[in-house]
Amino acid sequence: MKGYKHTELGWIPEEWECLELSHITQNERPISYGIVQTGLPVDDGIKCIRVLDIVDGKIDDQNLITTSHEISNAYKRTVLKEGDLVMALRGKIGELARATKSHEGYNLTRGVALVAPKINYDSEYLKQQISSPFFRDYLMAHLNGSALKELAINVVRRIKVPIPKNKSEQLKIAEVLSTWDKSIETLTQLIAAKQQLKKGLMQQLLTGKKRFEEFKNEKWHYNSLGDIASIRRGASPRPINNPNFFSHTGRGWIRISDVTFEKGKLLNFTSQYLSDLGASHSVKVEIGDLIMSICATIGVPKIVNIPSCIHDGFVLIRDYETSLEKEFLYHFIEFITPKLADSGQPGTQRNLNTDIVSRIQIPVLSLSEQKKIAEVLSFCDNEIIDIEKSLENCKLQKQGLMQQLLTGKKRVKV
Known part of the structure; x- marks a missing residue:
């Protein structure tokens, strides 16, 4: 194929590299898991991110546990900086989140790994690559343990990633895919809002707290x-x-x-x-x-x-x-x-x-009132189902685009 070279991951553009993740990350902050023993919660201590705090590609910092400064200092290389990636090694295996400015200084627990890219590699691009179906399948095929499945640090370090040498191309690919992520997030939030609205309507309509005007005088x-x-x-x-x-x-x-x-x-x-x-x-x-x-x-x-x-x-x-x-x-x-x-x-x-x-x-109550209540709630259901279909379609389209962009089959203009 003209303009492409063959690697163990398949054909990639000549201008791309195929590198182990350990070569992409900072030497002074290698891929590592966090604190083994956090001890008791510490007032004004260092916040630590667990697997359950990685939610939908983001860090949920509402209920983080804490540890002492002394324990955190013993794990200096997993202290977060803006742009770092955190990766679940158990439970939500392979799920990733990107640290923002507000997460600087946080640490990680044993079930979470730090992936800190070097300056010439974009963390959002890496997040999209490792989140792709291909890499998810690779990670699931390399789990350790019987009862408790876990991803070993060495497996993460050896992950080979196709990546453009030009960081501008990395940034552009990440920007395109992040736009789809924002659409997916918007639809997900809309579904949650519609479900909450339906829940409120059920509480009102199915308990008689709210009646339609034409039925107010009928017995319940x-x-x-x-x-x-x-x-x-x-x-x-x-x-x-x-x-x-x-x-x-x-x-x-x-x-x-x-x-x-x-x-x-x-x-x-x-x-x-x-x-x-x-x-x-x-x-x-x-x-x-x-x-x-x-x-x-x-x-x-x-x-x-x-x-x-x-x-x-x-x-x-x-x-x-x-x-x-x-x-x-x-x-x-x-x-x-x-x-x-x-x-x-x-x-x-x-x-x-x-x-x-x-x-x-x-x-x-009267069949007429029952029918009207059911119509309102069924309308809510239909709205939710339509949005869920749009969400699934959006996810499928993004997945198809990932297959094209993250392998270099489709190039972006830089």
Whole structure:
């Protein structure tokens, strides 16, 4: 390829280098992890960054722990300066954040590594490179430990990075990708704001604290769900490991992971299917049925959108149409999900049973008011889903751009 050279990382432009991270970082401040023992919190002590303080590519300094000046001085090479990178070695493995002016003088804990680039290498460019899918895959393939997975310092030091010799090109690439990061951050914040707005509306509308004008004079009272609906627990074909119960097609076999994975009120697919024999030993649910999880992750409602079956970790709720609007009931269950999770039976994992579900107190009001409340909350849901789709699309576009820019396949004008 004209203008390109082949390296162990693939083809890169002739004007680029392929260097180990240890050659890019400062000799006097090599890649190192932080303080092993922080001791008790110290008033006016040195703040230390833990893995949990690295959040969405930034340092969250709201709840930092502290250590003494003496202990921090013993780890001088991991004292932060503006532009340094901090990298999670466990938990959020490989996640990076860039230190700002306000973080100068902070130190790190054992689970976090310092990456301090030399002056001719841009830290934001390095942050984008090491955050790319290629390097994430590399890091995950080189973990140590069995129960507690951890990234060794030597692995981090040996990471080979393709990088332009011209720092101006590094800065330009980082600027382009950082623009996408800002868009992703804006969309993420917008989703959080919309979710908070919906939460507030649920608190007002589903408790009667706020009523629509045309319904203000109508009575609002509560009734047990079991008095206005039929509730049936699911069932599993036994033994569950019998392959004759499963198939590649047929009725979906709804698992807890299916209802937690898919966002929104509808359940549109399952990762497993039952054979006719398996379905005959379970509880069938049809399109439009409302189900709720009652074990592991408790109180998650879903409106089924494919012919399926549920096991005994779910209940099927039917025959409520004369008293309840389906989407109103869905939103009310969603509203009380935290309360349901706390009311489960103790054991190896908390769970509900049909008696507990039957005793859930449901507000009984006119179907017209229920419909209007559901419309407002569903509108919020649709807004959130649309923004989430934009966010996912933005992330995919950035990922594609990273593949082009961080390998030199697409060059920027400097």
